[in-house]
Amino acid sequence: MSYRLLQLTAILSLSILLLATAGCSRVSIAYNSADFLIEQYARDYLALEDPQVASWRPGLEDALTHHRQDDLPYLARFFEDAHEGAVKGFDTQRMRCLIHQFEDLYRRHMRVAVDLAAPLLAELGPEQIRALQDKFREEEAEDEVDMDPTRAARQARRRAERYVESIAWWVGPLTKEQKHIVREQTAAMPDTAADWIAYRSTKRKALIEMLQRRAAEEEIQRFLDTWLVEHRELPPPLRRAREQIGDRISELFIRMDGTLSAEQRAHFAGRLADLRDDFMSLQRRPRMASADCTGAG
Numbered sequence: 001m002s003y004r005l006l007q008l009t010a011i012l013s014l015s016i017l018l019l020a021t022a023g024c025s026r027v028s029i030a031y032n033s034a035d036f037l038i039e040q041y042a043r044d045y046l047a048l049e050d051p052q053v054a055s056w057r058p059g060l061e062d063a064l065t066h067h068r069q070d071d072l073p074y075l076a077r078f079f080e081d082a083h084e085g086a087v088k089g090f091d092t093q094r095m096r097c098l099i100h101q102f103e104d105l106y107r108r109h110m111r112v113a114v115d116l117a118a119p120l121l122a123e124l125g126p127e128q129i130r131a132l133q134d135k136f137r138e139e140e141a142e143d144e145v146d147m148d149p150t151r152a153a154r155q156a157r158r159r160a161e162r163y164v165e166s167i168a169w170w171v172g173p174l175t176k177e178q179k180h181i182v183r184e185q186t187a188a189m190p191d192t193a194a195d196w197i198a199y200r201s202t203k204r205k206a207l208i209e210m211l212q213r214r215a216a217e218e219e220i221q222r223f224l225d226t227w228l229v230e231h232r233e234l235p236p237p238l239r240r241a242r243e244q245i246g247d248r249i250s251e252l253f254i255r256m257d258g259t260l261s262a263e264q265r266a267h268f269a270g271r272l273a274d275l276r277d278d279f280m281s282l283q284r285r286p287r288m289a290s291a292d293c294t295g296a297g
Contacts, residue, residue: 031282035064042120047131052123059119063112071108072279073289078105079276080288086269090257095250097291110229118221121211129211136204143197155193160186167256170271171264178259185252192241199235203227 038060043053078101085094124132160183167182168174174182210220226232231239260268280286 035060038116042116045135046120046124047128048120052120055123056116056120060116063116067112068283069285071105071112072283073287074101074105074108076276076279076283076287077289077291078102079272079279081291083269083272083276085253085257086265086272090253092250092254095253099246099250107229111225114221114224114229118217118224121207121220122215122217124211129208132211133208136208140197140201156187159189163252171256171260171268175259178256181252181255181259185248185255189245189248190241192238195235195238195241199238 035057039053039057042048042056048056078098081094081101082098085098163182163186164174164179167178207220207223210223215223234242280288
């Protein structure tokens, strides 16, 4: 789920997502450089000045300390359970559990991101707010080009290609049959890009209005939490679409599982085990969170 609506509060999540996709040999380097990466992203995206960054830096360091202690055990658990699936196979119940865990990880990371973003946004000056508004407008203009109906078929092909490339990183080169499964499952996913863009645009306008009237940090934090963490105001069509996409991803894993060769399964299990071990070794007191599939259906 890479919607641009995450960009504003991706200050922390950018680094976390980097860890999960960089590959085991780069995870430790990326994580131990997270404070620098996050600070640079925040500085560039929000056009921050040195005093603003300096006053924010202690909060960033504290957030990363808590993340190492409180959230890395959940990342280790997720990759351990995914590793078990790669070894033993993926069924409906296992996929429900993994998707539930993934959604919990998303909320955890976005909540930290919101906690970090709110004080920065509350301190933006008029010129910085106008620059942020201009950035939003530029991105919306790019989205309008991408949403050209004549490009729909090409976008569907690109989505399938992205999935194929991602899965190949995890399991190795795909067979013709496996690529066909990916194309079928991605084609069955609802096309919600236009709805997401409209929803994000509405929220961004509301955010800019809050910043222009100098809303308090606590109000900004509540707004971002409702929008980006809990999705409490998500329109019903998008809420249904998220569930449908989860179903399609589950079916994709289950169907792919039945086609994996011994070499692909070993490759997949190795990738997951390496990430699990890295997220354990990054902890000062290594532990793995307890498995929890409550609410996973």
